[in-house]
Amino acid sequence: MDPNSSQPDRRLLVVANPKARRGAEALERVPRLLADAGITAVVDSFACPTEVSPDIERRAPDLDGVVVCGGDGTINAAALGLMRTGLPLGIVPLGTANDLARTLAIPLSLEGAIEVVVAGHSTAIDAGTVNGHPFFNVASLGLSAELARTLDGATKRRWGQLGYAWAALRVLVRARRFRATITEKGATTQVRSLQIAVGNGRHYGGGNVIEAEATIDDGHLDLYSLELSAVWKLVLMAPAFRTGNHGAWSEVRTARCVEFDVITKRPMPINTDGELVTFTPARFQVHPKAVKAYVPAG
Numbered sequence: 001m002d003p004n005s006s007q008p009d010r011r012l013l014v015v016a017n018p019k020a021r022r023g024a025e026a027l028e029r030v031p032r033l034l035a036d037a038g039i040t041a042v043v044d045s046f047a048c049p050t051e052v053s054p055d056i057e058r059r060a061p062d063l064d065g066v067v068v069c070g071g072d073g074t075i076n077a078a079a080l081g082l083m084r085t086g087l088p089l090g091i092v093p094l095g096t097a098n099d100l101a102r103t104l105a106i107p108l109s110l111e112g113a114i115e116v117v118v119a120g121h122s123t124a125i126d127a128g129t130v131n132g133h134p135f136f137n138v139a140s141l142g143l144s145a146e147l148a149r150t151l152d153g154a155t156k157r158r159w160g161q162l163g164y165a166w167a168a169l170r171v172l173v174r175a176r177r178f179r180a181t182i183t184e185k186g187a188t189t190q191v192r193s194l195q196i197a198v199g200n201g202r203h204y205g206g207g208n209v210i211e212a213e214a215t216i217d218d219g220h221l222d223l224y225s226l227e228l229s230a231v232w233k234l235v236l237m238a239p240a241f242r243t244g245n246h247g248a249w250s251e252v253r254t255a256r257c258v259e260f261d262v263i264t265k266r267p268m269p270i271n272t273d274g275e276l277v278t279f280t281p282a283r284f285q286v287h288p289k290a291v292k293a294y295v296p297a298g
Helices: 023-036 049-062 072-085 099-103 110-119 143-150 153-159 161-174 233-243
Strands: 011-016 040-045 065-070 089-093 122-130 133-135 138-142 178-184 187-193 195-199 221-226 252-257 259-264 269-272 275-279 282-294
Touching: 011 023, 011 049, 011 072, 023 040, 023 065, 023 110, 040 049, 049 072, 065 072, 072 089, 072 099, 072 133, 072 275, 072 282, 089 099, 089 110, 110 282, 122 195, 133 138, 133 269, 138 143, 138 282, 143 195, 143 269, 143 275, 178 221, 178 252, 187 195, 187 221, 187 252, 221 259, 221 282, 252 259
Parallel strands: 011 040, 011 065, 065 089, 089 282
Antiparallel strands: 122 133, 122 282, 138 195, 138 269, 178 187, 178 259, 195 221, 221 252, 259 282, 269 275
């Protein structure tokens, strides 16, 4: 069965967390919209993100694709299953940041996102891994990992972007640089950094750009290291992060490669697409065209 076909015999798994802010709504409306287009929806709700990928693999022989209703963390939970099965990914963005949806130009409205899935046009995108854990947008240690640790699910559901802003302010007040060793192409660099981020896609952190020329199908990872001693300078740098031109600042180290190794004196947590999944020492790798995704035509 052709996963790019919009014929009525398509069978799609619809995945959502019913406890998420709009999860229950998605589980009700998305199957109905797909059915209106002649597509069979197999509904699957989950209580724990670790259930998602194994369920995709188990159901794969009877499916033509997977529609993930949620934010970047929910999509991340499906990544390994998608990489192993080759099933196309449809995105209904219901999260706070929705960075992968931004990268792929997926409409942020539920109806608009479903129209993309129904049309059935797919393209191959890259995936990154850190210590074997997949990510689509960015994996990082330092400030953003501390933010992920501080920002609980209840706060995100209740306050959305305002909750992010408040948690980020608390993290910045306590921020201190850490020592790390970065290795790329056999060359080793010692740094003192507030954050080391490795991007696979284009957008992260609610619309920031990992690097001005980055795309999610360029076959590379883009790294930056924040090596400024004065945290307040981040306020001045904010516009550059929105356009991906932060590398123009002397306190920001940037690099592009297919693989990076990062070592710290003590194990530090690593955040992938908003979820803490592993610790340093860390190996970051790119997997070109590892996943197919439904995107707007053109």
